[in-house]
Amino acid sequence: MKIAFLDRDGTIIEDYEDEKWREIEKPVFLKGAIEALKIIKQKGYEIIIVTNQYLINERIITLDQYKKINQRFLNYLKANNIKVLDVFFCPHSKEEKCDCFKPKPGLIKQALEKYPNIDLSNSFIVGDSKSDVKLGKHFNLLCFGINVNNEGCINVESLKEIVKYI
Ligand SMILES: [Mg+2]
Ligand SMILES: [Zn+2]
Numbered sequence: 097m098k099i100a101f102l103d104r105d106g107t108i109i110e111d112y113e114d115e116k117w118r119e120i121e122k123p124v125f126l127k128g129a130i131e132a133l134k135i136i137k138q139k140g141y142e143i144i145i146v147t148n149q150y151l152i153n154e155r156i157i158t159l160d161q162y163k164k165i166n167q168r169f170l171n172y173l174k175a176n177n178i179k180v181l182d183v184f185f186c187p188h189s190k191e192e193k194c195d196c197f198k199p200k201p202g203l204i205k206q207a208l209e210k211y212p213n214i215d216l217s218n219s220f221i222v223g224d225s226k227s228d229v230k231l232g233k234h235f236n237l238l239c240f241g242i243n244v245n246n247e248g249c250i251n252v253e254s255l256k257e258i259v260k261y262i
Pocket of ligand 2: 186187188194195196197
């Protein structure tokens with residue numbers, strides 16, 4: 097099974113300053129994101145979201161708020177006939193030194209444990225942070241950085257732009 101490991105905030109939906117997330121109730125999809133996800137699926141990739149949600153344990157948003165936004169995110173995709181295989185999130189604050197805060201490998205390790213048939217050599221990762229591209233490098237994944245320069249990764253301007261490479 098080949099996987100598109102996708103960051104969520106700033107990659108598929110709008111991201112905000114930490115404090116601003118307090119008042120966010122629903123996701124705002126970035127231009128071209130839905131179309132890109134449809135093409136990714138058409139090309140035979142399953143979608144796994146890997147997202148740092150340290151705002152939960154830093155008490156800026158509640159776990160419940162995260163879950164509501166995530167459900168709305170998935171519902172909107174479902175309404176567009178885009179099935180997401182799974183979502184793995186890190187709720188830990190930066191101080192907790194967990195193993196899943198990207199670029200730590202934990203979120204992808206969790207995915208590999210749950211889905212042993214993942215073929216990393218035919219998978220890829222997309223994100224808008226250095227932590228995303230570093231995570232990709234850790235697993236030697238084909239890697240796309242949205243407006244983030246990092247050696248060994250393809251720099252793109254949006255999720256939509258990656259479809260020409262896959
Ligand atoms: Mg991001
Ligand atoms: Zn974590």
